[in-house]
Amino acid sequence: MRQSNVIVDLSSNLSASPAWKRLETHYLSAKYLQMKELFNHDPNRFSKHSIHFEDLLFDYSKNRFTEETLNHLFALARQCNIHQWQERMFSGEKINTTEGRAVLHTALRNRSNTAIYVDGKNVMPMIQSVLDKMKIFSKKVRSGEWKGYTGKEITDVVNIGIGGSDLGPKMICRALSQYQHPRLKIHFLSNVDSAHAERILNQLDPETTLFIVASKTFTTQETRRNAQTAKEWLLNCGAKKQDIAKHFVAVSTNTVEVTKFGIDPNNMFEFWDWVGGRYSLWSAIGLTIVLAIGMPQFIELLEGAHAMDQHFKNMPLEKNIPVIMGLLGIWYNNFFGAESSAVLPYDYYLRELPAYLEQADMESNGKSVDRDGERIDYSTGSIVWGAEGNNGQHAFYQLIHQGTKLIPTDFIIASSTHTGCNQDHRNILVSNFLAQTEALMIGRSRSETREQLASAGVQIKGIEQKIPHMVFDGNQPSNSILLKELNPRTLGSLIAMYEHKIFVQGIVWNLNSYDQWGVELGKHLTEKVLEELQSQKDIYHHDSSTRGLLHQFRNYYTQTAREREAEK
Ligand code: F6P
Numbered sequence: 001m002r003q004s005n006v007i008v009d010l011s012s013n014l015s016a017s018p019a020w021k022r023l024e025t026h027y028l029s030a031k032y033l034q035m036k037e038l039f040n041h042d043p044n045r046f047s048k049h050s051i052h053f054e055d056l057l058f059d060y061s062k063n064r065f066t067e068e069t070l071n072h073l074f075a076l077a078r079q080c081n082i083h084q085w086q087e088r089m090f091s092g093e094k095i096n097t098t099e100g101r102a103v104l105h106t107a108l109r110n111r112s113n114t115a116i117y118v119d120g121k122n123v124m125p126m127i128q129s130v131l132d133k134m135k136i137f138s139k140k141v142r143s144g145e146w147k148g149y150t151g152k153e154i155t156d157v158v159n160i161g162i163g164g165s166d167l168g169p170k171m172i173c174r175a176l177s178q179y180q181h182p183r184l185k186i187h188f189l190s191n192v193d194s195a196h197a198e199r200i201l202n203q204l205d206p207e208t209t210l211f212i213v214a215s216k217t218f219t220t221q222e223t224r225r226n227a228q229t230a231k232e233w234l235l236n237c238g239a240k241k242q243d244i245a246k247h248f249v250a251v252s253t254n255t256v257e258v259t260k261f262g263i264d265p266n267n268m269f270e271f272w273d274w275v276g277g278r279y280s281l282w283s284a285i286g287l288t289i290v291l292a293i294g295m296p297q298f299i300e301l302l303e304g305a306h307a308m309d310q311h312f313k314n315m316p317l318e319k320n321i322p323v324i325m326g327l328l329g330i331w332y333n334n335f336f337g338a339e340s341s342a343v344l345p346y347d348y349y350l351r352e353l354p355a356y357l358e359q360a361d362m363e364s365n366g367k368s369v370d371r372d373g374e375r376i377d378y379s380t381g382s383i384v385w386g387a388e389g390n391n392g393q394h395a396f397y398q399l400i401h402q403g404t405k406l407i408p409t410d411f412i413i414a415s416s417t418h419t420g421c422n423q424d425h426r427n428i429l430v431s432n433f434l435a436q437t438e439a440l441m442i443g444r445s446r447s448e449t450r451e452q453l454a455s456a457g458v459q460i461k462g463i464e465q466k467i468p469h470m471v472f473d474g475n476q477p478s479n480s481i482l483l484k485e486l487n488p489r490t491l492g493s494l495i496a497m498y499e500h501k502i503f504v505q506g507i508v509w510n511l512n513s514y515d516q517w518g519v520e521l522g523k524h525l526t527e528k529v530l531e532e533l534q535s536q537k538d539i540y541h542h543d544s545s546t547r548g549l550l551h552q553f554r555n556y557y558t559q560t561a562r563e564r565e566a567e568k
Contacts, residue, residue: 304492443474
């Protein structure tokens with residue numbers, strides 16, 4: 001079954017390919033598979049279908065497949081030359097063809113330090129030299145040697161960035177906040193709504209605040225505006241122009257724009273166009289992370305990711321966690337017609353993970369033309385969403401359990417907590433995690449429901465009315481990802497695992513997962529609309545809705561200004 005909302009006149013090679021066709025045929029019988037029965041028939045299903053990787057366990061046994069399904073999926077991956085594509089990415093080939101760039105976030109965490117070449121140049125020495133610079137700078141700030149303009153130690157760090165220049169560092173800082181330097185408070189300013197800047201700046205002392213302006217391009221409107229506001233705030237609070245160097249550093253690939261903005265290039269931490277924004281937390285974009293948790297912990301994060309890179313590169317498909325995750329996602333997305341997938345971390349510290357993965361996955365694989373620019377006739381990028389457990393259970397799990405949609409889920413948990421002390425809380429959290437994945441799979445039949453109602457003393461008539469509402473079909477798939485502990489190394493592995501899952505899906509769907517042209521049109525139109533919003537000239541173009549809304553905004557602005565004037 002193909003899923004597509006777009007009208008297509010071109011048939012892509014993928015949906016006509018032998019492996020795809022075999023999966024289509026197999027789906028006709030596999031759609032009736034009941035996981036409960038699969039477990040009953042095979043007592044070893046868990047051990048066969050779970051993989052240990054260092055201190056991480058990936059259990060994919062609660063999914064709708066047989067050995068035959070897996071074989072068809074692996075054949076699909078082979079047909080798509082997954083190994084050759086891995087090799088091309090890891091070796092620095094320019095697989096981001098629309099931007100003419102290599103895709104080398106893996107080089108940033110290449111702890112084996114083997115040479116990797118882009119345009120004939122080994123990139124490893126420059127990566128190391130930026131890491132060294134980050135180490136020296138972070139040591140100064142963390143030790144208190146780096147002083148603000150009145151000679152005081154830094155107490156607050158504000159990361160100004162958006163998208164990949166915000167979500168990655170924010171997610172990691174929150175996840176590893178137990179490692180955070182006791183003196184430093186870390187803030188993330190991303191939204192161009194001035195409320196965000198005001199809220200953060202109001203809490204800060206200009207004498208002890210350091211701003212990290214994080215932007216790959218340094219042309220991003222929101223980041224530039226927020227950085228400008230922060231600079232004005234600092235100067236209005238009494239700092240001089242020459243003090244800016246003590247309070248502003250930049251992380252970027254664009255030295256020209258950084259300098260134009262007024263940040264000393266000596267205070268700039270460089271990275272390169274072969275690092276995608278949503279894959280950049282491993283680069284100098286991780287500077288905020290280093291300030292928060294220290295260089296040794298950041299290196300551990302890189303080590304964990306590198307270990308997962310090695311696993312992804314070297315393990316056979318049948319034992320390869322990102323490959324299996326990616327292929328199961330395709331199985332549901334393209335054959336069962338699942339439109340979304342949920343990420344459900346049962347860990348307060350991982351509460352930013354769903355938002356991070358939204359960008360990582362949807363900006364990478366939300367595409368409707370293939371690498372050659374041909375419109376495709378199969379569904380691509382899953383809609384990724386989620387929230388931390390248990391909160392989600394009391395909000396949207398109803399729909400996952402009893403709604404009409406199939407929603408594959410990833411449940412993530414760490415077995416021990418760093419806050420450590422309250423085992424009772426932990427046990428409740430863990431039992432909810434386990435109970436939910438089991439409930440999603442086994443459901444509750446009519447007879448089980450009837451029995452339970454009867455034993456609860458409900459009258460016969462009442463029982464029959466209630467049963468349809470209380471039956472759970474079950475058979476809802478989930479992956480369980482269990483970490484021994486949430487620490488920099490396991491977190492690095494976890495994030496790299498998702499990055500490679502996204503890669504696998506992009507390869508099978510024949511997409512360029514590393515460009516993001518879909519965000520350009522809105523950016524372009526914004527500039528035009530901004531001009532019109534600020535002028536009083538008549539507007540003749542646009543559709544009638546946009547024009548009407550624009551006029552109404554201007555009217556509201558004028559009315560509010562008059563009212564405020566009258567109140568004075
Ligand atoms: O608009 C999307 C995007 O380009 C993302 O890919 C990126 O992470 C974000 O904007 C921020 O870009 P920059 O780091 O260049 O400011």
